[in-house]
Amino acid sequence: MIALHDILHISVRQVFRQRRRSLGVVLAVALGTSSLITMLTLGDQLKHDMNRDLDLLGGATVILAGFTTSTDTTAAPQSFLPETVEAIRALPEVESASVATDYVDWLALYWRGKTTATPLLGVDEHYWHTSSLAAIKGRLFGAQEVEAGERVCVLGEELAKNLFDTEDPVGQYLPIRTEVFKIIGVVGGLQVGDRKKFALLPLTSAVRRSNGTMRADRLMVRCRAWDGVLSVGAAIPGIVAQHQNPKFLKVDIAAKQLERVISMIWWIQLFVAVSIAATLTVGGFGIWNGMMSSVIARTREIGLKKAMGAEQCDILAQFLCEALTLSLSAALIGIVLAFIVVQTAGAYLQDKPSMALFFLNAGISFVFSAVLGVATGFYPALRAARMDSVAAIRYE
Amino acid sequence: MNKKDAIVRIEALRKTYATTAENIDVLCGVNLDLHAGEMVAIMGPSGCGKSSLLHIIGLLAPPTAGRYTILGHDMFGLSEDRQAAFRREYLGFILQSCNLFEHSSVYENLEYPLIYARVPLAMRRQTIEQALGRVGLTHRIDYPTNRLSGGEQQRVAIARALVNNPKVLLGDEPTGQLDKGTSDMVMEYFQQIVREHDTTMLIVTHDPAVAKRCTRAFTMQKGQLVAIS
Numbered sequence A: 001m002i003a004l005h006d007i008l009h010i011s012v013r014q015v016f017r018q019r020r021r022s023l024g025v026v027l028a029v030a031l032g033t034s035s036l037i038t039m040l041t042l043g044d045q046l047k048h049d050m051n052r053d054l055d056l057l058g059g060a061t062v063i064l065a066g067f068t069t070s071t072d073t074t075a076a077p078q079s080f081l082p083e084t085v086e087a088i089r090a091l092p093e094v095e096s097a098s099v100a101t102d103y104v105d106w107l108a109l110y111w112r113g114k115t116t117a118t119p120l121l122g123v124d125e126h127y128w129h130t131s132s133l134a135a136i137k138g139r140l141f142g143a144q145e146v147e148a149g150e151r152v153c154v155l156g157e158e159l160a161k162n163l164f165d166t167e168d169p170v171g172q173y174l175p176i177r178t179e180v181f182k183i184i185g186v187v188g189g190l191q192v193g194d195r196k197k198f199a200l201l202p203l204t205s206a207v208r209r210s211n212g213t214m215r216a217d218r219l220m221v222r223c224r225a226w227d228g229v230l231s232v233g234a235a236i237p238g239i240v241a242q243h244q245n246p247k248f249l250k251v252d253i254a255a256k257q258l259e260r261v262i263s264m265i266w267w268i269q270l271f272v273a274v275s276i277a278a279t280l281t282v283g284g285f286g287i288w289n290g291m292m293s294s295v296i297a298r299t300r301e302i303g304l305k306k307a308m309g310a311e312q313c314d315i316l317a318q319f320l321c322e323a324l325t326l327s328l329s330a331a332l333i334g335i336v337l338a339f340i341v342v343q344t345a346g347a348y349l350q351d352k353p354s355m356a357l358f359f360l361n362a363g364i365s366f367v368f369s370a371v372l373g374v375a376t377g378f379y380p381a382l383r384a385a386r387m388d389s390v391a392a393i394r395y396e
Numbered sequence B: 001m002n003k004k005d006a007i008v009r010i011e012a013l014r015k016t017y018a019t020t021a022e023n024i025d026v027l028c029g030v031n032l033d034l035h036a037g038e039m040v041a042i043m044g045p046s047g048c049g050k051s052s053l054l055h056i057i058g059l060l061a062p063p064t065a066g067r068y069t070i071l072g073h074d075m076f077g078l079s080e081d082r083q084a085a086f087r088r089e090y091l092g093f094i095l096q097s098c099n100l101f102e103h104s105s106v107y108e109n110l111e112y113p114l115i116y117a118r119v120p121l122a123m124r125r126q127t128i129e130q131a132l133g134r135v136g137l138t139h140r141i142d143y144p145t146n147r148l149s150g151g152e153q154q155r156v157a158i159a160r161a162l163v164n165n166p167k168v169l170l171g172d173e174p175t176g177q178l179d180k181g182t183s184d185m186v187m188e189y190f191q192q193i194v195r196e197h198d199t200t201m202l203i204v205t206h207d208p209a210v211a212k213r214c215t216r217a218f219t220m221q222k223g224q225l226v227a228i229s
C-alpha cells in the first residue's frame, strides 16, 4: 500500500475541495456528536439542577424519618443520636441531613398587647439547606449557636409580619415563656410553606427549655437526586440499627411523587437519546450516500488510477480515508460546539461541569465518529476498489 | 540488451466476450512483437477490437487464451497486485479524452503515478518538472487542469504517462479529439520521446496521417492484425 501521509494528504485535499457537497452531512454528525458530549458531560449537573427545581413542587427527594413511640405509650421516647445522623449524612447519595423536634410546641405569645398562637420548632443548623430555606432578612443560626444552645430565633415571614408589621424584627427580643430570645433572621420564599407562621429555635435550646416534651426525633434527609432516594431510604434502618435501637423507626418516602418524577425524567432522557441517535443515523446515512454517489461520479478517476498502477488497497484506503476525514472533522466541530455549550451552561448551572469528564466524553465521541466513518465508508470504498478497470476507463 | 529482443511479445492471443445472447470473438489469434524504439499504429473500423487489445496489453483485462510476455516475464496468471506493479513499472497510458483528474493541478495529476510507485516526496517535484519539460509545459506546473486548452491537457496526459519512465506507452486514440495542428505537435512529442528514450509505443488511431508517422502500422481484420505496407 502507498505511504500513509500520501493517503491522508490526498483524501483530506479531496474532501476539502468537495466541502460544499458534504457540508450538510458533516453538520448533522457534528450536531449529533456535540449533543452526545453535552448530555454525557452535563447529565449529572442538569439532573442536580432540575432536581432542585422539581423539589420546589413537591420534595420528591426528601426522606422523613421518625419514631412511632408517641403512639405506643409503653415505649420509652427516643431521639436520633448524633452519630446516627453523621453516618446517614456520609452516604454518597445524601445531599444533607437535618434533625429537628417532631413535637411542635404551641405557645400563646403575648406581645404588644395581643396574644398570638405561635408554633415553636427546634431545628439544627442543617435544617435550612435540607428544607431549602433561605433568610429573607438577617441571618440563620449555625452550628456554633446550636451547639451552645444560644437564645436566638428565626421567625417565619408571616409570624414576623403579625408581630412587627412593617418594623424590622431583626435584633429585637422575644419573650418565650421565662426566657428572652433574640430574633436574628426571617425565613421566607417558595419553600417555606406553613413554616411561615413558625418560630424556629436552635434544637438544643428548644429541647432544654421544653421539660422533656421536645426531642431530636425527626430526621429529614435530602438526596442529591431522585434516583438515590430509594436506596437511601432502604439504607436508613440499617444505619440506625448500627447505632441505636431501630424498633420504632419509621421511614417515609414520597413514593408517588418520586414515581412521577422518575417517569418524567425517563421520557425526557428517551427523547434526548432518540434525537441524538436519529441525528447520528441521518449523518451516517449521509456519509454512506455521499460516498456512494462520489464513487460513481469518480468512476473515470478510479479507472485512471488503476491504469497508472494503483492497487485495490490503495483505492480502498483512499475512499475509506475520505469517509473518515468527513466523520472525524464532523467530530472535531462537534467537540468544539459541545465545549462552547458546556462552558456556557457551566456559567448558569450551580455546579461547574467537570472538564475531565468533558474530555473523556470528547474522546469517546471521537472514537465513535471514527467507527461511524469506517462503518459507513467501507462498503462504498470496497466498491471503488473492486471496480472493473476496463469498465471504469471506458466510462465517460 | 539486444535491440532485436522484443519488449512485448504476444502470441495467439484470443479474446471472447461472453454475453447472455452470444459469445463475441473479438480477438482471434493476434501475434505481435514490439521492440524498443519503435512506434506501432493499429487501425481498423470501430468495434473491431483495438481497445480490447490495448487493454489486454495494458494488463487491465485478461485475455481468453494466448501467450503474453513483457521483457520475458509471463503476464499470464499474475495476481491483481502484481499486475498493478507491472503497470507502475513498465506501462504508461494515454486515452482519447478526459485523461486528467478534475479539480486538480497539473502537478497533482503527475504526482499520482509517483505516489503509487512510492517515490519519496522530496524527489517528486524535480521528476515532474522533467516530465513536463519533455512536452514543453514546465511553466504550467501549478495550473488547475481545467484551465488548460485541449492540446495542453493532452500534453499533460502524455507527461503523466512518461513520469515513471515506462518502457511501453499505450495510446488509445490519443490525438482523436485534437485538431490537425495540435495532433501534429503531439505526434512530434511522441516521436521525440520514442527516439530519445528508446521507448516502445503502441497507438490505436483512426487517422492515416498518424499511422504514417509510425514505424509500422497494422489494421485489424476479423480479429487478426494485418500489416499495412
Ligand SMILES: Nc1ncnc2c1ncn2[C@@H]1O[C@H](COP(=O)(O)OP(=O)(O)OP(=O)(O)O)[C@@H](O)[C@H]1O
Residues within 6 Å of the ligand: B017, B018, B019, B024, B026, B044, B045, B046, B047, B048, B049, B050, B051, B052, B053
Ligand atoms: N465487456 C464487454 N462485453 C461484451 N462485449 C464487449 C465488451 N467490451 C467490448 N465489447 C465488444 O467488443 C467489440 C470490440 O470493442 P472495442 O472497444 O475493442 O472496439 P474498438 O476497436 O476499440 O472500437 P472503437 O474504434 O469504436 O473504439 C465491440 O463490438 C464491443 O461491443
Ligand SMILES: [Mg+2]
Residues within 6 Å of the ligand: B050, B051, B052, B172
Ligand atoms: Mg476503442
